[in-house]
Amino acid sequence: EAGVTQFPSHSVIEKGQTVTLRCDPISGHDNLYWYRRVMGKEIKFLLHFVKESKQDESGMPNNRFLAERTGGTYSTLKVQPAELEDSGVYFCASSHRASSGNTIYFGEGSWLTVV
Amino acid sequence: AQSVTQLGSHVSVSEGALVLLRCNYSSSVPPYLFWYVQYPNQGLQLLLKYTTGATLVKGINGFEAEFKKSETSFHLTKPSAHMSDAAEYFCAVSGTGGYNKLIFGAGTRLAVHP
Numbered sequence: 001e002a003g004v005t006q007f008p009s010h011s012v013i014e015k016g017q018t019v020t021l022r023c024d025p026i027s028g029h030d031n032l033y034w035y036r037r038v039m040g041k042e043i044k045f046l047l048h049f050v051k052e053s054k055q056d057e058s059g060m061p062n063n064r065f066l067a068e069r070t071g072g073t074y075s076t077l078k079v080q081p082a083e084l085e086d087s088g089v090y091f092c093a094s095s096h097r098a099s100s101g102n103t104i105y106f107g108e109g110s111w112l113t114v115v
Numbered sequence: 116a117q118s119v120t121q122l123g124s125h126v127s128v129s130e131g132a133l134v135l136l137r138c139n140y141s142s143s144v145p146p147y148l149f150w151y152v153q154y155p156n157q158g159l160q161l162l163l164k165y166t167t168g169a170t171l172v173k174g175i176n177g178f179e180a181e182f183k184k185s186e187t188s189f190h191l192t193k194p195s196a197h198m199s200d201a202a203e204y205f206c207a208v209s210g211t212g213g214y215n216k217l218i219f220g221a222g223t224r225l226a227v228h229p
Binding site: 108 | 119151156157158159160161164205207216217218219220221222
Protein backbone atom coordinates (compact mmCIF):
# COMPACT_ATOMS: atom_id res chain seq x y z
CA GLU A 1 0.00 0.00 0.00
CA ALA A 2 1.38 3.37 -1.00
CA GLY A 3 2.00 5.89 1.75
CA VAL A 4 1.43 9.61 1.69
CA THR A 5 3.25 11.04 -1.29
CA GLN A 6 4.29 14.63 -1.79
CA PHE A 7 5.57 16.54 -4.79
CA PRO A 8 7.95 18.23 -5.32
CA SER A 9 10.40 16.96 -2.76
CA HIS A 10 12.51 20.10 -3.09
CA SER A 11 11.78 23.49 -4.57
CA VAL A 12 13.85 26.67 -4.77
CA ILE A 13 11.99 29.79 -5.85
CA GLU A 14 12.57 33.51 -5.76
CA LYS A 15 10.72 35.83 -3.45
CA GLY A 16 7.48 36.89 -5.05
CA GLN A 17 7.05 33.76 -7.13
CA THR A 18 4.34 31.16 -6.72
CA VAL A 19 4.79 27.56 -5.65
CA THR A 20 2.23 24.78 -5.54
CA LEU A 21 2.81 21.71 -3.41
CA ARG A 22 0.84 18.54 -4.00
CA CYS A 23 -0.10 15.76 -1.61
CA ASP A 24 -1.65 12.39 -2.34
CA PRO A 25 -2.97 10.79 0.86
CA ILE A 26 -3.20 7.10 1.58
CA SER A 27 -6.06 5.63 -0.41
CA GLY A 28 -9.28 5.66 1.55
CA HIS A 29 -8.17 8.27 4.07
CA ASP A 30 -10.78 10.99 4.29
CA ASN A 31 -8.67 13.13 6.61
CA LEU A 32 -5.78 15.12 5.20
CA TYR A 33 -3.56 17.50 7.11
CA TRP A 34 -0.86 20.00 6.26
CA TYR A 35 1.90 20.82 8.72
CA ARG A 36 4.96 23.02 8.36
CA ARG A 37 8.37 23.22 9.97
CA VAL A 38 10.33 26.39 9.44
CA MET A 39 14.04 26.18 10.14
CA GLY A 40 14.81 25.28 13.75
CA LYS A 41 11.24 25.56 14.90
CA GLU A 42 8.49 23.14 15.85
CA ILE A 43 6.36 21.32 13.35
CA LYS A 44 3.14 23.31 13.29
CA PHE A 45 -0.36 22.47 12.14
CA LEU A 46 -1.66 24.40 9.16
CA LEU A 47 -5.02 22.89 8.29
CA HIS A 48 -7.20 19.80 8.16
CA PHE A 49 -9.50 18.55 5.42
CA VAL A 50 -12.28 16.05 5.84
CA LYS A 51 -12.85 14.88 2.31
CA GLU A 52 -13.08 18.10 0.32
CA SER A 53 -14.15 20.32 3.23
CA LYS A 54 -11.83 22.39 5.41
CA GLN A 55 -12.43 21.23 8.96
CA ASP A 56 -9.89 23.52 10.59
CA GLU A 57 -7.65 26.08 8.93
CA SER A 58 -6.65 27.90 12.09
CA GLY A 59 -2.94 27.33 11.47
CA MET A 60 -2.75 28.95 8.06
CA PRO A 61 -0.32 31.86 8.51
CA ASN A 62 -1.94 34.38 6.16
CA ASN A 63 -3.90 34.79 2.94
CA ARG A 64 -0.86 34.09 0.79
CA PHE A 65 -1.51 30.43 1.50
CA LEU A 66 -4.33 28.60 -0.25
CA ALA A 67 -5.12 24.93 0.23
CA GLU A 68 -7.55 22.95 -1.84
CA ARG A 69 -8.73 19.37 -2.01
CA THR A 70 -10.97 19.05 -5.01
CA GLY A 71 -13.00 15.87 -5.06
CA GLY A 72 -11.67 14.80 -1.70
CA THR A 73 -8.63 13.06 -3.14
CA TYR A 74 -5.29 14.84 -3.53
CA SER A 75 -4.61 18.26 -2.05
CA THR A 76 -2.59 21.26 -3.16
CA LEU A 77 -1.06 24.01 -1.08
CA LYS A 78 -0.25 27.16 -3.00
CA VAL A 79 1.94 29.95 -1.71
CA GLN A 80 1.48 33.19 -3.65
CA PRO A 81 3.54 35.34 -3.50
CA ALA A 82 6.24 33.51 -1.59
CA GLU A 83 8.24 35.33 1.07
CA LEU A 84 11.60 34.45 2.62
CA GLU A 85 9.97 33.36 5.89
CA ASP A 86 7.96 30.72 4.04
CA SER A 87 11.10 28.58 3.68
CA GLY A 88 10.84 25.28 5.46
CA VAL A 89 9.49 21.76 5.17
CA TYR A 90 5.82 21.26 4.39
CA PHE A 91 4.46 17.93 5.58
CA CYS A 92 1.26 16.38 4.42
CA ALA A 93 -0.41 13.67 6.47
CA SER A 94 -3.54 11.59 6.36
CA SER A 95 -5.61 9.42 8.62
CA HIS A 96 -8.58 7.14 8.27
CA ARG A 97 -10.36 8.60 11.25
CA ALA A 98 -10.14 12.11 12.62
CA SER A 99 -10.72 11.38 16.27
CA SER A 100 -7.90 11.95 18.73
CA GLY A 101 -5.49 9.10 19.24
CA ASN A 102 -5.81 7.67 15.76
CA THR A 103 -2.56 7.36 13.89
CA ILE A 104 -1.68 10.09 11.45
CA TYR A 105 0.62 9.01 8.60
CA PHE A 106 3.06 11.58 7.28
CA GLY A 107 4.69 12.03 3.92
CA GLU A 108 8.37 12.78 3.35
CA GLY A 109 7.77 16.48 3.14
CA SER A 110 8.29 19.14 0.51
CA TRP A 111 11.36 21.26 1.19
CA LEU A 112 10.77 24.86 0.11
CA THR A 113 13.54 27.42 -0.12
CA VAL A 114 12.64 31.00 -0.97
CA VAL A 115 15.61 33.14 -2.02
CA ALA B 116 -3.49 25.44 25.59
CA GLN B 117 -1.31 22.41 25.08
CA SER B 118 2.45 22.50 24.64
CA VAL B 119 5.38 20.12 24.46
CA THR B 120 8.93 20.64 25.66
CA GLN B 121 11.75 18.40 24.54
CA LEU B 122 14.85 18.82 26.69
CA GLY B 123 17.98 18.82 24.58
CA SER B 124 17.94 19.65 20.90
CA HIS B 125 20.93 17.34 20.40
CA VAL B 126 21.76 14.12 22.23
CA SER B 127 24.82 12.00 21.55
CA VAL B 128 25.31 8.43 22.78
CA SER B 129 27.70 5.61 22.14
CA GLU B 130 26.57 2.52 20.30
CA GLY B 131 25.18 0.09 22.86
CA ALA B 132 24.44 2.78 25.45
CA LEU B 133 21.06 3.72 26.86
CA VAL B 134 19.03 6.21 24.86
CA LEU B 135 16.91 8.65 26.87
CA LEU B 136 15.04 11.44 25.12
CA ARG B 137 13.01 13.69 27.37
CA CYS B 138 9.55 15.04 26.74
CA ASN B 139 7.34 17.07 29.05
CA TYR B 140 3.91 18.30 28.16
CA SER B 141 1.44 20.86 29.38
CA SER B 142 -2.23 20.16 29.05
CA SER B 143 -5.37 21.04 30.98
CA VAL B 144 -6.72 17.56 30.34
CA PRO B 145 -4.91 14.22 30.11
CA PRO B 146 -3.65 14.12 26.55
CA TYR B 147 -2.80 11.50 24.04
CA LEU B 148 0.97 11.34 23.51
CA PHE B 149 3.09 10.34 20.55
CA TRP B 150 6.68 9.92 19.52
CA TYR B 151 7.58 10.29 15.85
CA VAL B 152 10.98 9.74 14.23
CA GLN B 153 12.41 11.24 11.08
CA TYR B 154 15.31 9.36 9.55
CA PRO B 155 17.49 11.21 7.05
CA ASN B 156 15.66 11.93 3.80
CA GLN B 157 12.49 10.27 5.03
CA GLY B 158 9.13 11.36 6.38
CA LEU B 159 7.83 11.28 9.92
CA GLN B 160 7.20 7.77 11.18
CA LEU B 161 5.18 6.89 14.27
CA LEU B 162 7.33 5.15 16.89
CA LEU B 163 4.68 4.70 19.56
CA LYS B 164 1.68 6.33 21.15
CA TYR B 165 -0.15 6.43 24.45
CA THR B 166 -3.90 6.81 24.49
CA THR B 167 -5.33 4.78 27.36
CA GLY B 168 -4.43 1.73 29.41
CA ALA B 169 -0.91 0.67 30.34
CA THR B 170 1.32 3.65 30.90
CA LEU B 171 4.42 1.86 29.60
CA VAL B 172 4.14 1.77 25.84
CA LYS B 173 6.32 -0.28 23.55
CA GLY B 174 7.01 0.82 20.01
CA ILE B 175 8.97 -0.18 16.98
CA ASN B 176 12.73 -0.75 16.85
CA GLY B 177 13.00 -1.51 20.57
CA PHE B 178 11.84 1.90 21.79
CA GLU B 179 9.46 2.41 24.68
CA ALA B 180 8.03 5.33 26.61
CA GLU B 181 6.29 5.73 29.93
CA PHE B 182 3.46 8.13 30.59
CA LYS B 183 3.87 9.69 34.03
CA LYS B 184 0.92 11.90 34.81
CA SER B 185 2.39 13.23 38.07
CA GLU B 186 5.49 14.39 36.24
CA THR B 187 3.67 15.37 33.01
CA SER B 188 6.34 13.43 31.16
CA PHE B 189 6.57 10.94 28.32
CA HIS B 190 10.26 10.15 28.01
CA LEU B 191 11.48 7.86 25.23
CA THR B 192 14.03 5.15 26.01
CA LYS B 193 15.91 2.34 24.33
CA PRO B 194 18.24 0.08 26.33
CA SER B 195 20.95 -0.20 23.69
CA ALA B 196 21.54 2.31 20.92
CA HIS B 197 22.27 1.20 17.38
CA MET B 198 23.91 3.23 14.68
CA SER B 199 20.67 3.09 12.70
CA ASP B 200 18.86 4.97 15.49
CA ALA B 201 20.52 8.21 14.43
CA ALA B 202 17.59 10.45 13.50
CA GLU B 203 15.46 13.31 14.74
CA TYR B 204 12.78 12.46 17.27
CA PHE B 205 9.61 14.42 17.90
CA CYS B 206 7.28 14.23 20.85
CA ALA B 207 3.69 15.30 20.20
CA VAL B 208 0.44 15.70 22.07
CA SER B 209 -3.19 15.85 21.09
CA GLY B 210 -6.34 16.39 23.06
CA THR B 211 -8.56 13.45 23.91
CA GLY B 212 -11.67 15.14 22.68
CA GLY B 213 -12.42 16.28 19.21
CA TYR B 214 -10.21 15.44 16.33
CA ASN B 215 -6.58 14.61 15.86
CA LYS B 216 -4.57 17.83 15.84
CA LEU B 217 -0.99 17.27 16.90
CA ILE B 218 1.12 19.75 18.85
CA PHE B 219 4.81 18.97 18.39
CA GLY B 220 7.91 19.62 20.40
CA ALA B 221 10.95 21.19 18.76
CA GLY B 222 12.62 17.83 18.17
CA THR B 223 15.75 16.11 19.46
CA ARG B 224 18.47 15.04 17.08
CA LEU B 225 20.09 11.80 18.22
CA ALA B 226 23.64 11.00 17.19
CA VAL B 227 25.09 7.53 17.77
CA HIS B 228 28.83 7.12 17.62
CA PRO B 229 30.90 3.92 17.57
